[in-house]
Amino acid sequence: MVRISVIIPTRDRGADLRRCLNALLECAHRLDGSSCRATLHQVIVVDDASVTESATAAARSSPLPVEVLRNRDRRGAGASRRLGVEAAGGDVLAFLDDDAAPRGDWLIQAADVKESRPAVTGRVLCFDDSLLSQARQARYDARYTRLERDAPVMFFAGGNSSVLTEAFHEVGGFSQEGTGGDNSLAQVLNERGSPVRFRPELVIAHRNGKGWQRAFVDAWSSGRQHTGRMPLPEGLRALRDGAVGSTRTVREVNRLLGAVHVVGRIRGLKST
Numbered sequence: 001m002v003r004i005s006v007i008i009p010t011r012d013r014g015a016d017l018r019r020c021l022n023a024l025l026e027c028a029h030r031l032d033g034s035s036c037r038a039t040l041h042q043v044i045v046v047d048d049a050s051v052t053e054s055a056t057a058a059a060r061s062s063p064l065p066v067e068v069l070r071n072r073d074r075r076g077a078g079a080s081r082r083l084g085v086e087a088a089g090g091d092v093l094a095f096l097d098d099d100a101a102p103r104g105d106w107l108i109q110a111a112d113v114k115e116s117r118p119a120v121t122g123r124v125l126c127f128d129d130s131l132l133s134q135a136r137q138a139r140y141d142a143r144y145t146r147l148e149r150d151a152p153v154m155f156f157a158g159g160n161s162s163v164l165t166e167a168f169h170e171v172g173g174f175s176q177e178g179t180g181g182d183n184s185l186a187q188v189l190n191e192r193g194s195p196v197r198f199r200p201e202l203v204i205a206h207r208n209g210k211g212w213q214r215a216f217v218d219a220w221s222s223g224r225q226h227t228g229r230m231p232l233p234e235g236l237r238a239l240r241d242g243a244v245g246s247t248r249t250v251r252e253v254n255r256l257l258g259a260v261h262v263v264g265r266i267r268g269l270k271s272t
Contacts, residue, residue, distance in 0.1 A: 002111050003041035005090030005165070009080030010055065010098035011048040016207065018058035023101035025064055031107040038111035041090040042067055045098075046080035049073055078174060078182065081158060085173060093168055095182075097159030099207040101127070109202040110162035117150070118167035118194050119185070121157045122202025126209075133209035135253040138245035144200065152195035158182035160204045167194065219257040223264025235262045 006024065010017050021043070028040045045059040047070040059066045069083055077097075085093060094110040096102060113120055123144055126137045147153065156163075163185070171188040186196045209215075242258030245251040 002038040002092060003090040004038055004092045004094055004107060004111055004162075005041055005084075005088035006043045006094045006096060006107075007046065007081055007084035007088065008043065008096045008098055009046045009048055009077040009084070010050070010059075011074070012050045012052050012055050013098050014052065014055050014057060016099040017045070017056065019101055020096060020098050021058050021062045021064060021066070023103075024096070024106075025062070026104050027102050027107040028064060030104045031111075034108055036108045036111055038092075038107070040065065040107060042088070044069060044084040044087055046084045047071065048075060048077070048080045077158065081182070082174060085168070088165065091165055092162050093165050094162040095158050095160070096204070097206065100124075100159050100204040101206075102160075103203040103205070106202065106204065109199060112199070113162055113164050115164070115167075116194070117197050119156060119161065119163035119189055119196040120199040120202060121153065121155060121161040121186075121196055122199045122204070124157065124160055124204055124206045124208075126207070127205040128207050128209050130209035131249065131253060132212065132215050133207075134247075135245060135250045135257070136208040136215075138250055139242070139254060142244040147198045147200075149200055150197045152190065153198045154186050154190060154196075155183050156186040156189075156196050159206065160202060161196070162202075163196075215257060216260055219260040220264040223261040223266075235266065238262055 008020060024043065031038060031040060043064050043066045045056060045066055045068050047056050047068060049071045056068050059068050067087065069087060071080060081095060092111060092113060124140050126133045171192060173185065174182055175184040189195055239255065239258055239262060243251040243255040245254055
């Protein structure tokens with residue numbers, strides 16, 4: 001029987017965390033009633049130094065096998081995931097964001113990893129409808145249209161992915177933190193010849209929009225964390241191709257955020 005450890009970093013999002021755990025409970029019921037030879041071993045909620053005492057109340061009252069860990073000081077989602085991994089005892093590590101709601105078959109899909117396919121990552125769909133959410137969803141959709149099932153990918157979405165625990169530790173886990181730092185796992189797995197595979201059936205609903213400041217910080221940080229070189233022609237192509245969306249406003253938002261990402265990526269390379 002394959003044991004799954006789900007890791008969820010959180011900070012001061014009590015309502016989000018409750019929705020996430022309620023959705024995960026449905027996933028656990030669906031897993032138990034399936035023919036999948038897997039079980040939900042534990043759910044590790046890592047509280048990243050929340051200010052409000054009620055931030056993890058949903059975790060403490062959940063019927064799921066939840067363990068709550070807490071960072072004494074704020075360390076970020078990447079460091080929180082690492083702490084969760086240290087406490088995980090499952091054969092599979094599955095990662096969710098606290099503002100995500102996994103689809104009912106999420107655990108079944110997350111369990112579908114093996115030595116020849118040690119890691120999978122899936123699709124994100126938004127449940128909010130702000131301009132920033134629409135822009136982010138347009139970027140996701142543009143990525144997915146180019147991918148077939150089980151296509152090798154160079155990203156590992158820390159909010160919607162799973163990996164064999166043994167493979168994770170063999171390659172040293174996440175070598176970077178910050179926005180996009182979880183993609184470092186995809187790079188080392190690819191170098192080992194066992195890349196992350198795209199699974200369109202692995203689906204979460206996500207609150208994409210979190211404000212303009214967060215959008216700019218994430219665009220900059222993901223650029224700084226990127227390990228690949230970006231020659232000027234590639235940067236210009238990225239700016240052109242990144243202006244995706246069904247409306248002009250959405251396309252311009254993505255063009256702006258893309259420019260921030262490109263500048264962050266160039267600056268990040270200069271500083272290494």
